[in-house]
Amino acid sequence: MVAAPFSPLGSLSVYDSNDETPHVGTRFPDKSVQLTRILAAPNSDELLKDLATLVSHRGVVFFTDQDIDIEKQKELGTRLGELAGKPTTSKLHVHPISEQTPELTADVSVISSEGGIARAGYSKSARASNGWHADITFEPIPSDYAILKIHTLPSVGGDTLWASGYEAYDKLSPAYQKFLEGLTALHDGSGFREYAEKLGRTINDPRGSPENTGTALQAVHPVIRTHPVTGFKTLFVNRGFTKRIVELTEEESEDVLAYLFRHIAENHDMQVRFRWNKNDVAIWDNRCVFHTATNDYEGLRQGNRVVSLGEKPYFDPNSKSRRAVLGL
Numbered sequence: 001m002v003a004a005p006f007s008p009l010g011s012l013s014v015y016d017s018n019d020e021t022p023h024v025g026t027r028f029p030d031k032s033v034q035l036t037r038i039l040a041a042p043n044s045d046e047l048l049k050d051l052a053t054l055v056s057h058r059g060v061v062f063f064t065d066q067d068i069d070i071e072k073q074k075e076l077g078t079r080l081g082e083l084a085g086k087p088t089t090s091k092l093h094v095h096p097i098s099e100q101t102p103e104l105t106a107d108v109s110v111i112s113s114e115g116g117i118a119r120a121g122y123s124k125s126a127r128a129s130n131g132w133h134a135d136i137t138f139e140p141i142p143s144d145y146a147i148l149k150i151h152t153l154p155s156v157g158g159d160t161l162w163a164s165g166y167e168a169y170d171k172l173s174p175a176y177q178k179f180l181e182g183l184t185a186l187h188d189g190s191g192f193r194e195y196a197e198k199l200g201r202t203i204n205d206p207r208g209s210p211e212n213t214g215t216a217l218q219a220v221h222p223v224i225r226t227h228p229v230t231g232f233k234t235l236f237v238n239r240g241f242t243k244r245i246v247e248l249t250e251e252e253s254e255d256v257l258a259y260l261f262r263h264i265a266e267n268h269d270m271q272v273r274f275r276w277n278k279n280d281v282a283i284w285d286n287r288c289v290f291h292t293a294t295n296d297y298e299g300l301r302q303g304n305r306v307v308s309l310g311e312k313p314y315f316d317p318n319s320k321s322r323r324a325v326l327g328l
Contacts, residue, residue: 006326008050008053008054008056008057008058009050009054010046010049010050010053010054011043011046011047011050012047012050012051012054015028015030015033016028016029016030016033017029019058020062020272020274021269021270021271021272023059023164023166023167023269023270024058024059024060024162024163024164024167024270024271024272024289025058025059025060025061025062025162025272025274026054026058026060026061026062027061027062027063027064028061028062028063028064029064030064031064031065031066033063033064034063034066034067034068035063035066035068035072035076035281036066036067036068036072038051039072039075039076039079044079045079045083048076048079048080048083049083049084051080051283052080052081052083052084052145052229053084053229055080055145055283055284055285056084056227056229056230056285056287056288057229057230059162059164059165059166059272059284059285059288059289060162060272060274060282060283060284060285060289060291061282061283061284062274062280062281062282063280063281063282063283064277064280065277065278065279065280066149066279066280066281067279068149068281070104070108070304070306073108073147073149073304073306074092074107074108074306076147076283076306077092077145077146077147077306077307077308078091078092078308080144080145080147080283080308081144081145081308081309081310084144084145084228084229085228085229086144086308086309086310086311087141087311089141089209089210089211090141090144090208090209090308090309090310090311091107091208091209091308091309092107092208092306092307092308092309093107093135093136093139093143093207093208093212093307093308093309094106094107094204094206094207094208095109095136095192095204095207095307096189096192096193096196096203096204096207096217097192097195097196097201097203097204098110098204099201104304106204107208107306108304108305108306109304109305109306109307110302110303110304110305111148111150111302111303111304111305112300112301112302112303113154113158113295113297113299113300113301113302114300114302124295128292128294128295128296129239129261129265129266129292130239131239131240131292131293131295132163132238132239132240132261132264132265132290132291132292133238133239133240133241133290133291133292134165134236134238134240134241134286134287134289134290134291135286135307136189136286136307137187137219137221137236137238137240137241137242137286138187138188138189138217138218138219138241139189139207139209139211139212139217139219139309140209140211140212140219140312141208141209141211141212141309141310141311141312142187142219142221142286142287142309142310142313143286143287143307143308143309143310144285144286144287144308144309144310144311145283145284145285145286145307145308145310146283146284146285146286146305146306146307146308147281147282147283147305147306147307148281148282148303148304148305149279149280149281149303149304149305150276150278150279150280150301150302150303151278151279151302151303151304152278152300152301152302152303153276153277153278153301154297154298154299154300154301155299156297157294157296157297157298158276158293158294158295158296158297158301159273159274159275159276159293159294159296160273160274160276160282160291160292160293160294161271161272161273161274161291161292161294162271162272162274162284162289162290162291163264163265163267163270163271163289163290163291164270164271164288164289165234165235165236165287165288165289165290166227166230166232166233166234166288166321166322167267167269167270167322167323168234168235168260168263168264168267168270169224169233169234169235169321169322170321170322170323170328171263171267171270172235172263177224177233177321180223180224180235180256181223181224181233181315181317182222182224182315182317183222183223183224183245183246183247183248184220184221184222184223184245184246184247185220185221185222185223185236185237185242185243185244185245185246185257186218186219186220186242186243186244186245186246187218187219187220187221187241187242187243188217188218188241188243189217189218189241190216190217190218192217193215193217203215203217208309209309211312212309220246221236221313222236222313222314222315223235223236223237223245224236224315225287225313225314225315226314226315226316226319227285227287227288228287228310228311229285230288230322231316231319231320231325232288232319232320232321232322232325233315233319233320233321233322234287234288235260235263235264236287236313237257237260237261238261238264238290239261239264239265242257244257245257264290286307286310287310287313
């Protein structure tokens with residue numbers, strides 16, 4: 001007899017779903033699967049805990065044509081993290097340059113082609129691969145889950161890609177894995193401070209956790225971290241915010257990071273590309289995936305993102321890789 005393949009769906013197995021690639025991305029294609037109904041279900045805690053587990057295993061999960069409003073989106077972001085076991089001091093993130101408006105509070109980020117968070121520092125002549133990042137890794141307490149609903153789209157283009165940090169770790173040689181384990185890296189979001197200064201804004205403070213305070217927008221995290229939900233090892237550096245490996249010389253750090261950034265961007269066998277339709281929702285885990293938008297379109301592309309805060313990143317030398325645990 002052959003053992004059944006591992007499935008992280010749990011109670012969500014009652015809904016039709018499909019894996020988009022072997023390593024990253026699961027989709028619920030039927031729009032009758034509504035997040036608002038899951039939030040209101042009698043067994044909602046069970047369903048949401050299993051959803052958090054699914055996102056942590058698969059990296060990103062997609063839902064079709066959702067009716068969820070921003071208040072329910074914030075509730076979802078809060079409950080996913082809480083049910084997955086995050087610290088009680090970790091709330092929804094307030095982005096350094098998010099604005100408080102009558103329609104949206106500062107713990108909601110407007111993702112818009114008109115500028116701001118989505119296109120801060122964007123240059124049409126730069127390589128598209130420069131956009132790979134994980135959200136807010138410059139914070140001492142970075143993100144666990146993020147939820148994006150896109151409500152306005154161009155007629156064509158504007159896809160988003162995600163890449164698996166688990167598979168990025170597993171594709172490295174054992175010798176290179178051992179070299180990286182135990183190293184730490186500086187993550188820096190000073191570009192947002194410069195953007196705020198240019199527009200005459202102040203940096204929001206604090207930002208969803210007592211530890212996310214001040215205007216430095218810098219933190220040091222493990223290069224390889226252990227995911228607290230899955231227990232898997234994952235690569236945790238990204239081109240958007242990681243500036244320096246602390247334990248290496250400047251030139252050594254530049255060479256290692258350049259290789260790791262290419263490793264993430266150029267291995268399309270550990271990536272998933274999602275073509276948005278109006279009101280689709282993506283939920284991803286910033287601890288184990290990287291993502292980038294595709295700026296190949298004209299016109300308005302806009303949505304609302306909620307980012308939950310998790311725990312301080314750590315590396316457990318006794319943790320194992322995804323492939324080792326699942327026998328892949």
